[in-house]
Amino acid sequence: MWVKISDLTPGTKVGKDILTKHGSILLTQGTVLTEYLINRLKEMGITEVFVETEFLQKSEPPNEREDVITFNDKYQQCLILTSQLLDSIEEGKKFSLELLREIACIVLEILRNTTNLWGRILNQRTETTYLNKHSLNVGILSGAMGKWLELKDGEIRRLIYSGILHDIGKLKISKSILDKPSKLTEEEFKEIQKHPVFGFQMLATRPEISKDITLGVLSHHERVDGSGYPHGLKGDSIHLFGKIIAVADVFDAMSSNKTYREKHSPFIIAEEISKSSFGTLDPKVSRIFLDNITRFYVGNKVLLSDGRTGDIIYINPSDTHRPVIKINDNTFLDLRKEKVRIVDIVSL
Ligand SMILES: [Fe+2]
CATH class of the missing domain: 1.10.3210.10 (Hypothetical protein af1432)
Structure with a gap:
């Protein structure tokens, strides 16, 4: 069901990918919303979000x-x-x-x-x-x-x-x-x-x-x-x-x-593990590990190798170590297409 952004509570699960006006993915289906993410969505002008109703009825907001x-x-x-x-x-x-x-x-x-x-x-x-x-x-x-x-x-x-x-x-x-x-x-x-x-x-x-x-x-x-x-x-x-x-x-x-x-930052390590999964580490085990370990970083502030800071707004499923970063309201960096890397997580 569609829920107004003002009625969303932390703990609600996103039912459909949330897109920007230009069609880029902000948050994927299945993301559990936190207060931080709800505020970010408000700031980005999102007015309504499709949420999983089953989850709404069953869950209490996490403490x-x-x-x-x-x-x-x-x-x-x-x-x-x-x-x-x-x-x-x-x-x-x-x-x-x-x-x-x-x-x-x-x-x-x-x-x-x-x-x-x-x-x-x-x-x-x-x-x-x-x-x-x-x-x-x-x-x-x-x-x-x-x-x-x-x-x-x-x-x-x-x-x-x-x-x-x-x-x-x-x-x-x-x-x-x-x-x-x-x-x-x-x-x-x-x-x-x-x-x-x-x-x-x-x-x-x-x-x-x-x-x-x-x-x-x-x-x-x-x-x-x-x-x-x-x-x-x-x-x-x-x-x-x-x-x-x-x-x-x-x-x-x-x-x-x-x-x-x-x-090293978890994203630099994720990059190393991703590289190693084509040779030394088992590919299936590495993939499952990276998918699960990096997805919780959505919403966190990170420091980039060029000195800028930004918020992680989307983890690319096929490239978990190169997420999409929001630098400010008008600048989004898809790290798959950029030379900069995440060197540290500023807030957890
Ligand atoms: Fe050892």
């Missing part, structure tokens, strides 16, 4: 503040438990599967209730080690991908386990190599490349841990063109968990501040 507080609580809780888990593994203790189950339960709750998953993760300020945070983020993102790929519930849970455990082999590698601020020597790089096998060996002694979890750990650095390690496997000989964890791993690693470089 964004509450969502953020709940997410932050659960994320911090998971982080403490992940630190405990990795500490016990580092001390050579037999880690508790109960602890792993507890983390996965909270991660599943996060996945059920959080829409802008990556925006929420990016906003977390933590004092923990890189490995603790990275392990948790890869567990969360892998679980999210399991959902988007419509895996069974049990598989999603095991994928979260595998994501959290994917780098435990690094606990066997000297900190002086792992934390080295400068470029690694060939020898040191070879040492780091042993971590998937170390991780696999640490889990293989536990018969209660299922095979797909250990194979995910073993194969997360394999690449579909055979360029990865430890075995140089190609295409479908790489376990699905390994392919999923690989995408989550690349995305989180590029998003983090490392000693030797600044973190």
